[in-house]
Amino acid sequence: MTTAPPTPKMQRSRLVRLIVALLVTIPLVLAAVYMWVLWDPTKKVDQMPVAIVNSDAGYVKDGEPLEAGAQVAKNLVDSKSLGFKLTDKNDAYYGLKTGHYYFVIEIPENFSETLGTIATAAQAPALMTVTFNDYDTLKASQIGGSAMEKIQQSVLKGVAATTVGGLVDGVQTLGDGLRTAADGSVQLSDGTKTLSEGTQTLVDGITGELQPGVGTAREGGAKLADGAGTLSAGLVTLQGGTDKLGDGATQVADGIEKLTGQIPLAEVEKLLKQAQAALPNSSQLSTVMTLIDGLQALKAGSRQIATELTDPNAQYRGGLNKLVDGGAQLSSGASELSAGLVKIDAGVAKVADGAVRLNEGAKQLDAGAGKLSTGLVAGSEKAPDFGDQDARVSLAQLISTPVAKQTVHVAQAQFQGPGGAVTILIIATTLIPIVVFMSFRGHRFVTDDESPRSLRTVARRGLAVSAISLAGVLVAGIGAWLWLDPAPNPVHLWQVILISAAATLMNVALISILFTLFGYIVGALSSLAWMMLQLFSYGGIWMIQTVPAPFQWLHWISPMTLVRHGYIAAFNGVPGFAPTLVSLLLLAVAGAGATLAAARYQRKRYADAVSPEADPRDEQVPEPTPV
Incomplete structure (x- = not known):
């Protein structure tokens, strides 16, 4: 059995490894993000x-x-x-x-x-x-x-x-209206001038002719009323005298008839005619005949006079009665006429006063119309003329929007706005596990000169990385909430927390596969490269429709796309949280299983390399140095 070579001092220091990890990842991430910001979609x-x-x-x-x-x-x-x-x-x-x-x-x-x-x-x-x-x-x-x-x-x-076309038409209409109003104002000025002159003539006629004439008529009416009253009284007196005269004439007629009634005038006249015939040259008979004729005429005339003076149907008496009645009516009418002329005189005085005021108002109106005319003419000259319809449409298209x-x-991302919270959390849940993995001592599992870790050690490292990563994501989240202004206000904060935790665990599991299969250096670089590819393709920074086709294909298999959907559901309060959470947890479980499977495979490979005849499940494989 071979002995693993001693681990370099740098790899034994967690602080040194953390500093190295940060020095490697931060510039790389910033450079990649900067490059993607410059992408022109x-x-x-x-x-x-x-x-x-x-x-x-x-x-x-x-x-x-x-x-x-x-x-x-x-x-x-x-x-x-x-x-x-x-x-x-x-x-x-x-x-x-x-x-x-x-x-x-x-x-x-x-x-x-x-x-x-x-x-x-x-x-x-x-x-x-x-x-x-x-x-x-x-x-x-x-x-x-x-x-x-x-x-x-x-x-x-x-x-x-x-x-704007309507505006131009409106201004054109205004200009046309001003010009029409200017023409009308000139006519108005001429009319008010004529009105002023007419009212002056009216004032002159009322005050110079009508008012004095009405005054003279009023005085004449008063005199006419007095004369008519006097005439009426005289006629009444005449009627009374006529009555007395009629009584006397009746008495005279009666006396004459009585006198002549005692003398048989007809017989006397007959005898006188016979005597005159017998004595044709007798002057005394002629005188007597004349006297008899006079008596008869006197009898008839006295009766006629008495009748004319007393009989209402007689021409004289009837005319006198009508004259008396007409005199009374004339007196009454003359009185009414006099009273009316007094009122007319007073009314004419008021008319004269009103005419004077009308004349003054007409003069003011004339002055105002003159100013209006002058102003409208000047305004119409300054009013724009945009020409015909085609010219106005062309001009309208050049006027302001x-x-x-x-x-x-809803949530602005620029200028430290709350909209950047989702991107910060997505980067944090991916980058922090990578940094944590890089902070642990590296170990290669793909060669035959180092002993593999046990499944217990791999599981313990996974739990440690998960705990530290969750704490790091929590700190990053709190920092984002404090840094962003205003602070993000998701619809379901608890869903944000669960998605963040599930995404962190999923990334720990998936990144652990890379570190397990490829070791420290290749695992770190491949993890960072995988994160960069996801950042460009998951759709949270750039619109997925605008990125190159290969990244659009990657969008559908990117775990970061799934995390974005979970955050969209949590922040905006739309469906999708539960399936996303379950999918993230399933990926985490699958990643952890794949990591353990890879570790078991490395143990078998190492055991086969050391002792080809040994049982792969031999528990005598030496334990590696603790992490």
Whole structure:
């Protein structure tokens, strides 16, 4: 049986081995990470799945429906700048939590309304919300943010004519309106000037002619009322005198009839006619005949006079009665006319005062219209004229962007944000076991000049590495929670702890296989190389769709991919925790079994090399130096 050579002093010192392990691993990890940070995935960002949520309710503008949100969503999908998928809000944000979508673009409900009214109302630009979740993938927000800046033209396509075009049309309409208003203001100024002149003429006519004439009429009305009253009283007096005169005339007529009734005038007249015939030259008979004729005429005339003076149906008496009634009505009407003329005189005085004020207001209106005309003419000259419709559309496309984006981070990784917690934990659960293994004394199991360790020793080393690695991951996790600002806030912290523990144990088991099969140096280098390959392919730093094809294939068999899924479930509160935890534990058990199998194989190989005829299960194989 051969004796194992003495172990170098450096390998016997744990502190020295730890320092060497750190000096080897840290620069290598930093160099690899730095190299991967410089990786340019922009040529394949069109394969990144990104959700588009169109919540736009549309808008009716000038009787025409406006669907700007649908147009923007279509333009984004057609641009193929990213792997856009139009979906509903629930699917989009659930996919963001599960890692199915790298980010979500949401078009708000009032998108079309904001764009449709931007030319007529002072509003902020139409905002689209872009939501990232760095718990899922570290670089998605950076690459997505850069990509969004480049696809801004796709967002603006189709809305420029609606928004800025409407603004240009509005300004053009304003200019046309100013010019029309300027023309109208000139006409208004001319009209107010004519109004001012007319009101001045009205004032002159009212105060110079109407008001004095109404005053004279008022005075004449008063005199007319007085005269009519006097006339009416005189007519009444005349009527009374006529009554008395009629009574006297009646008495005279009665007396004459009584007088003539006592003389048979007809017989006397007959006798006188006979006597005149007998005495044709008798002058006395002629005189008597004349006297008789006069008596008859007096009788008839006196009766006629009495009738005219007393009979209401007679022409004179009836006319006198009507004249008395008309005089009374004239007196009453004249009084009313006089009272009305007094009121008219007072009203004309008020009209004259109002006309004066109207004239003053018309002068002020004329002055204001003149200033308005001057201002509108000057403003219309300064108002822009954008030309015809084609010219305005071309100009509208050159004016500022009416659509902006608002970025929301569920957990930002940049600037020591909480989103970096997942990447820190994944690196810690892999790198810390490697460092711990490298801190132990190296031992080669693949040659025949060293004795293998027993299964007990291998198991004891595995337990020791597991315990130290778990403690190291715990310290790294606490340090990350203290260093990141704000601190990470996973939905299920207990799930984070269990996934971290299971991932650490799994990595201890898998790394122990490499150290068992290949020894200290080859095991350390192969472990580090395996970790670097996983970092580039597991999808937590770079989007898996953007890395070279070989790394995409490696993504599906990488244990780190499985750990990432577990952290996504724990941090975002989505399904997947239980199957991931079971899978990690099964891998840990399988790795531990493979390590023990490798150790048993090395023991058999060593026993066969030392004593070909010895029983492989011989317990006389010397125990190695403790770890």
